[in-house]
Amino acid sequence: MEEHFDVLVVGGGINGAGIARDLAGRGWKVILAEASDFAAHTSSSSTKLIHGGLRYLEYFEFSLVRKALQEREVLLKSAPHIIWPLRFVMPHDKAMRPAWMVRIGLFLYDHLAHREVLPGSTSVNLRSSKLGAPLKAQYKRGFVYSDGWVDDARLVLLNALDARDKGAEMLTRSPVTSVQRHAQGWTAQIATPEGPRQVHARALVNAAGPWAESFLRAVAQPVQGEALATKHLRLVKGSHIIVKRCFEHDHAYIFQNPDKRIIFAIPYEGEYTLIGTTDVELAPAALEGFAKASIDESEIAYLCSQASRYFTKPVLPADVVWTYAGVRPLLDDASGDPSAVTRDYLLETNTLGAPLLSVWGGKITTFRKLAEDAADLVGAMLGDRRSAWTEKAMLPGGDLxxxxxxxxxxxxxxxxxxxxxxxxxxxxxxxxxxxxxxxxxxxxxxxxxxxxxxxxxxxxxxxxxxxxxxxxxxxxxxxxxxxxxxxxxxxxxxxxxxxxxxxxxxxxxxxxx
Incomplete structure (x- = not known):
């Protein structure tokens, strides 16, 4: 028996869960299908920051940084139990960037968007501050600025819970095995743990993350042989290591590397320090069968080496107690360096048959705005624009x-x-x-x-x-x-x-x- 919905969302990462929540809150009948568990891949494997992306200023991504900084304030207020302010220390390395350039970057970071919650940036004498205690003596001055920390996997869960509370049906361990496009809707086959289900949806949202392109090429069946996948993703693996606590205070560090990348060293779970991330390009075949990404020995060596450039006590591969890796689905913008590929998102609509919305790229900080924009587009394609609502709304557990x-x-x-x-x-x-x-x-x-x-x-x-x-x-x-x-x-x-x-x-x- 075929079940009928307004929208089928494919993918239970942060974007899929956020879109399902927004649509359900606008009164649409929504079903979401996730092949694994919520946040099983990219969305539980981030650096766990709600941030504007200070380094993106070097690539002149001012619009993305402003959007992310605006969302940083919104999210901090929406879920204070899983998102909280975090101060970052940037030791100044003359060989990396001159102090004037760092000051200009931080001035922009402080003023590109309105701030209510977070304090602005300042300089610090590392020789006389506890913030310099774990660092080598050569780092005498630094800069301190604000961003936010998030429990990324629980952020996905809270969006899924809110979507369900507002009427969406949320399926895990339920891969979509085929979708057939018709003039008036989509017919989808979903392999749930309880058995196969066939559903009909007026619109389809492709939020499959790293699998968004392969989903359109291998699973979706277009009308009259049209090509549904018009974009290409670059799959960039970001890996992290966890070591025993490297410092006693509650600030995090951002370290500049000779390769012009940065890594973070962040207090983690009370007893540990999280260090990451890397940028390693992957071939699509690496994710066949929903394979989970894993760190390479070379990445462990890289992260240990770069952290040891700053910390007095070296970080060694033998110190690593846990690792994780995620794959960022970045929209291919022809950049040669994976670190330079835009972290902004593109929402692509296709109305040659039943409405299709594909989510390309994105970052965890801007998920709410992405979901809001996506819900606006879905409503427009369905001929029924409904009001946005999430900007002032609390996530489950956030209203204290x-x-x-x-x-x-x-x-x-x-x-x-x-x-x-x-x-x-x-x-x-x-x-x-x-x-x-x-x-x-x-x-x-x-x-x-x-x-x-x-x-x-x-x-x-x-x-x-x-x-x-x-x-x-x-x-x-x-x-x-x-x-x-x-x-x-x-x-x-x-x-x-x-x-x-x-x-x-x-x-x-x-x-x-």
Whole structure:
């Protein structure tokens, strides 16, 4: 039996989830199909920054930087539990860029868009500041500026949750095996875990990320042999390493490299430092069968070498405790250097038959604006323009007013939430209370329910992870496996031993949904 929808969205990364949320909030009947898990690929493998992209100023991407800086403010206010301000230290290296050039860049960065939440840039004497303590003595001065940090995988989840709350049907582990274009709509075959489904949608949104081009070439069946794929993607792998904490303070570093690239060294999960990223071009064949990208030894060596140019204590490959890699689907703009390829997005409409919208490129910071623009275009193609709504809207868990009263600023608001959680659930260990507040924000009571003591949380499957939370993640957040929980719904896998990770896997085997 064929089911009918207004829009089928293909892809459950940040762009697909954001578009589904926006469309559903405008009243469209939406179904989203993701072949793997939400944020299983690119959208959980970013450098986890909400930023304007300071280095893009060198490529004169002023429009992109302004758009990203505007969105930075919007997102910081929409989800203060998973997005928060972060200060960055740039040690000045005379051999890289002159100080006057850095100052001009930071002035532009401070003033290209209106700022309410984040402080502006300043200079710092690294020899007399704690910010210089981990650095080699040759770095005597530096610059400090603001950006934001995000739990990228949970950002995707929050968009998916909001889309579902607004009526969208959100499918994971459900690849679209074929779509046939007709004059009045699209017929799609979806292989769900429960069996095949056939759906009819008036419009199709191709938000398949790194697979957006191959989806149009290999899965979509056009009318009368027309070519649906008119653009080319450049697939650029970005890899990261995690090492034990390299410094004690709460700022991050941005390091300039001799190859004119930059890397970040960012406080991560309390005990670690995240270092990345690389830019390695991939052939499309590398992603056949939804293969997951992985880091190469040469990338590990590169990141260790560049970080060691700055840190007094060298970063060695043997220090790496975890790695991850993602593939950025960048729109091919004929740039020779992968680092120079634009991070902006292009939304391409095709109305030669049933409406088709393809998402080319993009970055996590601008996902909300991309989704808003996409929903505007879909409405126009369907002949029914509906009003945008997400700019002032909170993401699930982000509205803290019932817990803390009127908001003041995102970072202090979150600390007030933690205090309120500790007061309402005094039996929670402080570390667990903070983690749950970070993950779920004002929805923490949906996880804990009526639990009045620690024993009400059920079995401790692993340290700080109880059955009550796993059941919530199964029931509400599409978690089907240990990997879903340990590496995307959280980063607990980084803190657990192999035996503890195995215990979580065993729980899922013993407690299927």
């Amino acid at each position: 007013r019932e817990w803390i009263g009127a908001p003041v600023r995102p970072d202090s608001d979150f600390e007030r939430l933690v205090a309120a959680v500790n007061q309402r659930y005094p039996y929670l260990p402080p570390k667990l209370a903070r983690r749950l507040a970070r993950a779920y924000g004002s929805r923490i009571d949906r996880v804990l329910g009526t639990a009045a003591r620690i024993s009400d949380l059920g079995m401790a499957v692993a340290p700080g992870l109880y059955a009550i939370e796993l059941r919530y993640l199964q029931r509400e957040e599409w978690a089907c496996s240990a990997d879903d929980v340990l590496w995307r719904r959280s980063k607990l896998g980084l803190h657990y031993s192999e035996a503890e990770r195995a215990a979580v896997a065993a729980w899922f085997q013993q407690n299927p949904l």
